[in-house]
Amino acid sequence: xxxxxxxxxxxxxxxxxxxxxxxxxxxxxxxxxxxxxxxxxxxxxxxxxxxxxxxxxxxxxxxxxxxxxxxxxxxxxxxxxxxxxxxxxxxxxxxxxxxxxxxxxxxxxxxxxxxxxxxxxxxxxxxxxxxxxxxxxxxxxxxxxxxxxxxxxxxxxxxxxxxxxxxxxxxxxxxxxxxxxxxxxxxxxxxxxxxxxxxxxxxxxxxxxxxxxxxxxxxxxxxxxxxxxxxxxxxxxxxxxxxxxxxxxxxxxxxxxxxxxxxxxxxxxxxxxxxxxxx
Amino acid sequence: xxxxxxxxxxxxxxxxxxxxxxxxxxxxxxxxxxxxxxxxxxxxxxxxxxxxxxxxxxxxxxxxxxxxxxxxxxxxxxxxxxxxxxxxxxxxxxxxxxxxxxxxxxxxxxxxxxxxxxxxxxxxxxxxxxxxxxxxxxxxxxxxxxxxxxxxxxxxxxxxxxxxxxxxxxxxxxxxxxxxxxxxxxxxxxxxxxxxxxxxxxxxxxxxxxxxxxxxxxxxxxxxxxxxxxxxxxxxxxxxxxxxxxxxxxxxxxxxxxxxxxxxxxxxxxxxxxxxxxxxxxxxxxxxxxxxxxxxxxxxxxxxxxxxxxxxxxxxxxxxxxxxxxxxxxxxxxxxxxxxxxxxxxxxxxxxxxxxxxxxxxxxxxxxxxxxxxxxxxxxxxxxxxxxxxxxxxxxxxxxxxxxxxxxxxxxxxxxxxxxxxxxxxxxx
Amino acid sequence: xxxxxxxxxxxxxxxxxxxxxxxxxxxxxxxxxxxxxxxxxxxxxxxxxxxxxxxxxxxxxxxxxxxxxxxxxxxxxxxxxxxxxxxxxxxxxxxxxxxxxxxxxxxxxxxxxxxxxxxxxxxxxxxxxxxxxxxxxxxxxxxxxxxxxxxxxxxxxxxxxxxxxxxxxxxxxxxxxxxxxxxxxxxxxxxxxxxxxxxxxxxxxxxxxxxxxxxxxxxxxxxxxxxxxxxxxxxxxxxxxxxxxxxxxxxxxxxxxxxxxxxxxxxxxxx
Numbered sequence: 001x002x003x004x005x006x007x008x009x010x011x012x013x014x015x016x017x018x019x020x021x022x023x024x025x026x027x028x029x030x031x032x033x034x035x036x037x038x039x040x041x042x043x044x045x046x047x048x049x050x051x052x053x054x055x056x057x058x059x060x061x062x063x064x065x066x067x068x069x070x071x072x073x074x075x076x077x078x079x080x081x082x083x084x085x086x087x088x089x090x091x092x093x094x095x096x097x098x099x100x101x102x103x104x105x106x107x108x109x110x111x112x113x114x115x116x117x118x119x120x121x122x123x124x125x126x127x128x129x130x131x132x133x134x135x136x137x138x139x140x141x142x143x144x145x146x147x148x149x150x151x152x153x154x155x156x157x158x159x160x161x162x163x164x165x166x167x168x169x170x171x172x173x174x175x176x177x178x179x180x181x182x183x184x185x186x187x188x189x190x191x192x193x194x195x196x197x198x199x200x201x202x203x204x205x206x207x208x209x210x211x212x213x214x215x216x217x218x219x220x221x222x223x224x225x226x227x228x229x230x231x232x233x234x235x236x237x238x239x240x241x242x243x244x245x246x247x248x249x250x251x252x253x254x255x256x257x258x259x260x261x262x263x264x265x266x267x268x269x270x271x272x273x274x275x276x277x278x279x
Numbered sequence: 280x281x282x283x284x285x286x287x288x289x290x291x292x293x294x295x296x297x298x299x300x301x302x303x304x305x306x307x308x309x310x311x312x313x314x315x316x317x318x319x320x321x322x323x324x325x326x327x328x329x330x331x332x333x334x335x336x337x338x339x340x341x342x343x344x345x346x347x348x349x350x351x352x353x354x355x356x357x358x359x360x361x362x363x364x365x366x367x368x369x370x371x372x373x374x375x376x377x378x379x380x381x382x383x384x385x386x387x388x389x390x391x392x393x394x395x396x397x398x399x400x401x402x403x404x405x406x407x408x409x410x411x412x413x414x415x416x417x418x419x420x421x422x423x424x425x426x427x428x429x430x431x432x433x434x435x436x437x438x439x440x441x442x443x444x445x446x447x448x449x450x451x452x453x454x455x456x457x458x459x460x461x462x463x464x465x466x467x468x469x470x471x472x473x474x475x476x477x478x479x480x481x482x483x484x485x486x487x488x489x490x491x492x493x494x495x496x497x498x499x500x501x502x503x504x505x506x507x508x509x510x511x512x513x514x515x516x517x518x519x520x521x522x523x524x525x526x527x528x529x530x531x532x533x534x535x536x537x538x539x540x541x542x543x544x545x546x547x548x549x550x551x552x553x554x555x556x557x558x559x560x561x562x563x564x565x566x567x568x569x570x571x572x573x574x575x576x577x578x579x580x581x582x583x584x585x586x587x588x589x590x591x592x593x594x595x596x597x598x599x600x601x602x603x604x605x606x607x608x609x610x611x612x613x614x615x616x617x618x619x620x621x622x623x624x625x626x627x628x629x630x631x632x633x634x635x636x637x638x639x640x641x642x643x644x645x646x647x648x649x650x651x652x653x654x655x656x657x658x659x660x661x662x663x664x665x666x667x668x669x670x671x672x673x674x675x676x677x678x679x680x681x682x683x684x685x686x687x688x689x690x691x692x693x694x695x696x697x698x699x700x701x702x703x704x705x706x707x708x
Numbered sequence: 709x710x711x712x713x714x715x716x717x718x719x720x721x722x723x724x725x726x727x728x729x730x731x732x733x734x735x736x737x738x739x740x741x742x743x744x745x746x747x748x749x750x751x752x753x754x755x756x757x758x759x760x761x762x763x764x765x766x767x768x769x770x771x772x773x774x775x776x777x778x779x780x781x782x783x784x785x786x787x788x789x790x791x792x793x794x795x796x797x798x799x800x801x802x803x804x805x806x807x808x809x810x811x812x813x814x815x816x817x818x819x820x821x822x823x824x825x826x827x828x829x830x831x832x833x834x835x836x837x838x839x840x841x842x843x844x845x846x847x848x849x850x851x852x853x854x855x856x857x858x859x860x861x862x863x864x865x866x867x868x869x870x871x872x873x874x875x876x877x878x879x880x881x882x883x884x885x886x887x888x889x890x891x892x893x894x895x896x897x898x899x900x901x902x903x904x905x906x907x908x909x910x911x912x913x914x915x916x917x918x919x920x921x922x923x924x925x926x927x928x929x930x931x932x933x934x935x936x937x938x939x940x941x942x943x944x945x946x947x948x949x950x951x952x953x954x955x956x957x958x959x960x961x962x963x964x965x966x967x968x969x970x971x972x973x974x975x976x977x978x979x
Contacts, residue, residue: 020786027780028797031855035800037823038812050548053821120963122916122937125956128366128949135370213805215919220366223353223374224323230807234356234923235328244815251808258803263796358926362945369949387947477820484840486928533819533840535929541818550820675946686842686930 035255042248049244064249072250075232080257081143082218082228083211086150087204090158093151095200098162099192103171123153123216131220141223149217154207165199166192205265209258229254322608324377325353325367327360330563331434331594334628338621342611350611357539358487368393371601376608379433382421382593386668389424395598396427400609407609409617418633421593421666430595431616432633436558437589437653437661438496441565443552444574446475454587456500456519456579459553463529466552470529477531480553481542482524484535486682491674492590493555494520494681496578499588499662506665506702508677509695517684517691525687535685561649562629575649577656589656591663593633672705746954755955757931758939765846765935766914769853773910774903776854777861784862785869795866802859810923813852814839842929849933852920857913861906868902869895 041049043060069076130149131140139145173191182190193200215230222231233250324339326332332354339350353375355363367375368388380388388394401407411419418432440453446466452458463479464470483493497520502512524530531537531545539557546554547568554560555578566573580587596612598605614621619636626637631650637643644651664670676698684694749755780798784791801809817838819825828834838848876894918937921927927934927942934942936959943952 017787020783021788024783024788024794027783028794031798031801031859034809034812034816034855035804037816038808041815050544050821053826054823120912120915121959122918122940124918124937124940124944125959127941127944128953128956131366131370135372140370140372141374209803213803213807215805215807219359219363223325223367224351227353230805233805233811234359234807235354247811248815251804251812254808255800255804259800262799262803266792266796362941365945365947486926486930531819531840532835532837533817533825535840536814536925541820545820548821672947679942679946682928683930686928686932688842688930 038248038251042245042252044245046245061245064245065253067246068249068253072229072232075227075229076253078143078222078226079212079229079254082146082150082226083208083257085143085147086154086211087207089147089151090154090207091200091204094155094158094203095162095193095196097155098159099166101159102163102166127216127220130217134221140221141225143226146218146221146226146228149221150211150214153214153217154210157210158203158207161203162196162199165196169195201265205261208261212254212258320347320604320607321349321351322376322604322611323351323353323374324379325355325364325375326379327355327357329357330559331630334625334630335615337628338615338625339611341621341624342614346610348607348611361488368599373599373601373603375599376602376604377596377598377612379594379596380430381664382418382430382432382595383664383666383670383674385422385429385595385597386424386666387671388597389427389429390668393600394429395600395602395605395609396429397431397598397609398427400606400613401428406606407613407617409613409619411617413617413619413622413634413636415633415635415638418593421663422595424666424668430597431612433594433596433612433616434630435633435653435657436592436594436631437657438493438555438578439558439561439575439649439652439656440578441546441554441556441560442574442576443476443549443569443572445569445572446552447574450574450576453553453576453579455582456497459579460523460527460529463523463553464527467529474552475549476552477550478545479529479551480523481545481551481556482530482534482537483539483542484524484530484533484537484685486678486685487538488674488678489539490681490685491677492592494677495590495662496555496588499590500578500585501581502585506673506706507699508702509692509699514692514695517681517695521684521687521691524685558631558649558653559629562647575652577660586660587656588662589653589660591657591661593663667706669705673702676701676705746958749951749954749958754931754934755936755939758934758936761846761931761933762915762935762937765850765917766911768850769857769914769917770907770910772850772854773858773861774907776858777863777865777906778903780858780862781866781869784866795863798862799859801856802863804856806856806919807923809852809856810920814924817848839925840929842932845925845929846932849921849924852924853914853917856920857910861910864906864909865899865902868899872898 040056042064043062044058045061045063048055048058134140134145134149137145139148169192173195177191213230214228215234218228218231219234222228229250233247233254324335326335332352336352339352343349364378364380368378369391371393378394385394389396401411414432415435418435419428422428422430422432440459442450442453442462447453447462452462459480466474466476466479468474468477483489494517497516498508498513501516501519503510503516507513524534531550534541537545542554542556543560543565545551546556546560547565561573561575577587577589596616598608598612602608615625616622616632616634622632622634622636623640623643626632626634626640626643627646629647631637631647631653637650638654664674680689680694680698683689684691689697784794788794816822816824819835819837819840825836825838828836837844839845872895876898880894915935916937917935918941921933921935921938922941925933927938940952940955940959943955
């Protein structure tokens with residue numbers, strides 16, 4: 001399980017190491033406890049949840065999942081569509097933008113800072129303007145409308161990240177290629193792009209997760225057709241049968257794509273984060 | 280640096296997948312969007328999550344069978360519904376055709392032209408082939424702004440004092456607020472370790488409109504009258520209200536985070552013995568849980584010589600003025616609330632439509648004994664909010680300051696004084 | 709290429725122009741009141757309170773997350789097995805939707821039905837209201853945020869540690885330095901740039917936090933958790949659209965300016 005560049009100290013596996021390992025285990029358990037508890041609730045019969053809150057052993061039921069998946073699969077699909085699209089677009093737009101800032105210093109320092117400072121602003125602040133804007137172009141309750149907004153939320157981070165990464169890559173490779181007759185664009189695609197693949201993956205994963213979990217804009221901009229998962233989840237509160245198990249089931253299902261991505265992409269995540277941060 | 284060949288292939292796979300995904304999603308989006316161009320007529324109704332939603336949903340199904348018009352429901356969580364209502368109606372968008380709201384709110388939306396005036400529709404026999412007199416007069420009046428009807432009365436609601444009959448044998452103790460407090464103490468474990476319940480009562484403690492509505496019966500029964508909120512009586516009522524939480528602690532310690540579902544569960548699972556709550560709770564399961572042991576009565580009065588107060592809340596269904604299917608939308612709303620068969624049917628399920636058809640239906644009143652009580656209490660002790668524009672803001676102001684008083688950040692006097700100032704300003708606008 | 713960078717700011721300016729128009733009050737035919745809204749907002753005690761609470765929030769959450777993240781990263785850097793598995797398992801809180809997190813925790817902390825208060829009562833006989841008690845609610849939310857975002861800090865710092873050059877460390881060990889000295893005199897200074905960047909990122913996001921606060925406490929009890937984000941939302945809920953737009957404009961214009969200076973400073977430190 002060694003990642004590249006790991007420093008191997010003396011291989012003694014003594015008491016200190018065991019102590020650290022135990023500590024890690026405890027921390028992992030503690031930090032995952034809420035998730036495990038939610039899982040328990042998602043398979044628990046509703047009455048038991050309230051009558052015996054501490055009980056851990058019972059005969060499980062998948063009733064919650066059945067209800068949630070039955071009625072709400074559209075919202076799951078919507079979430080995936082929005083997250084995928086906005087991630088892809090943010091990479092497609094972000095990479096060339098980052099490249100141009102890194103290589104040509106487009107817009108100078110001002111542009112870079114301005115893009116990054118956009119991250120500071122609470123989305124609540126542009127709730128109404130955003131709504132009016134999206135409404136005026138007729139993209140309310142539409143996956144594309146939400147994608148547009150998520151793009152604006154994701155792009156600053158994407159551009160910033162990729163820019164730092166690209167700056168680390170020596171320009172000689174591209175210059176060599178151009179001497180050989182490539183145009184700038186070709187150089188960018190064939191040389192720089194492959195080299196930044198880790199960073200792209202890392203950024204893409206972060207963008208996806210952000211978009212997937214986004215709640216406020218989705219709440220305001222969607223109604224019945226483009227509603228996404230977090231908004232659907234919030235709906236479960238107030239059901240008169242107050243089905244906490246359905247809520248928990250919905251929460252668990254909502255976690256799946258993000259966790260799956262994190263697991264699949266973990267190598268890239270670490271590698272990509274490294275250089276993307278150092279600048 | 281990794282071998283270029285291998286990375287290139289992976290890049291291709293990713294790019295390929297990405298392209299496929301893009302195309303697939305683009306196609307899917309197009310498909311999702313295009314049915315609205317052709318195909319069956321579809322109305323969108325926006326409501327919040329409550330027992331009533333399910334009942335109306337089944338009526339919508341029946342309507343579809345009868346007329347072929349499909350009605351899709353946008354169900355919002357109870358807490359965020361009001362904000363979503365604002366953005367929807369504010370924006371002059373046409374995503375939603377029908378909305379539900381409280382009658383006092385119609386004034387604001389009518390004034391700004393966000394909801395459609397329905398008077399002309401009602402007079403039109405093709406759109407409204409029913410008897411206007413079917414509606415209970417006061418309910419219909421509550422929907423008027425500048426003498427035009429802006430919504431159809433959908434259901435009316437009040438707050439009862441529910442109690443556990445098996446635990447509280449003597450209802451007379453609950454006739455006054457002092458008696459209420461005493462009883463609550465008796466059922467709070469910190470006062471009475473042998474109490475069968477943890478706490479005496481529930482409260483809608485979270486900073487939310489529903490807290491204001493819970494507070495209204497306190498306010499009115501102590502003598503407070505709209506729109507004066509910092510009168511002596513009002514301060515006294517508010518002091519009593521917050522003391523339940525701050526001083527006497529007869530409610531759970533996190534009651535200041537409670538919304539409807541918390542109070543619902545607390546009572547249902549036997550954690551409290553008393554709950555001031557909505558009439559709908561009866562059918563939506565409390566009766567099923569407790570049967571004969573579910574006691575219902577009016578909210579308490581200040582003393583044995585004064586009257587209790589029954590808060591009447593009328594819900595209406597309104598048509599979005601910018602909807603593209605106004606007449607279709609109206610037809611459904613009219614059918615639901617004025618067609619004798621439809622009304623009786625939905626009433627049977629549990630929805631108290633403010634209709635004379637229900638009042639006069641003896642069997643129905645027998646099936647739903649709490650409605651009989653509701654009508655009784657409201658006609659004797661009922662009060663409702665005025666339908667003036669600006670009332671939306673008034674509620675919001677009350678909500679903010681009540682919440683401050685609730686946690687003891689300010690005294691009730693200060694909170695209400697501040698509220699009164701803002702209320703006066705809001706109503707002047 | 710350069711053109712693609714332009715799409716995005718123009719979208720932003722579209723908004724700016726849109727909301728400068730509707731600077732005045734309410735629904736469809738708003739009267740024009742000029743700078744009135746700005747004055748109202750800036751003199752509103754609630755707004756000033758929310759600023760103070762936001763500052764406190766950002767400071768507390770980022771400091772805690774940084775400390776814990778750093779400790780975790782150092783721990784992971786030790787000679788422990790199954791690093792990959794541990795890393796992924798530690799990252800889980802970060803990937804969950806904040807909305808789901810809020811509901812999960814509201815269930816956990818509920819005094820009547822939640823396991824935590826019940827356990828506390830059974831074991832220690834103490835009834836604690838995590839969300840309902842005004843003096844605790846803020847810290848409970850901080851705890852929630854720390855739970856969710858420490859993994860982020862951990863990830864950043866950990867990757868930073870792994871990419872530290874070996875020579876100084878080996879040289880120091882050869883010279884007989886203790887691990888504490890290695891840590892403080894060599895590792896930490898080398899990590900400064902990463903820590904600075906991590907801090908910036910986290911501070912930005914922390915200031916924006918809305919979902920968990922609103923869902924769990926709605927800004928309450930009272931107003932103890934009403935940060936700027938929640939305050940803005942409340943203004944909108946009240947129907948004071950004009951005020952809210954004034955607030956947005958303030959934020960959209962002031963924040964880029966402020967952060968420019970702030971970041972220039974941080975970057976100066978780094979280089």
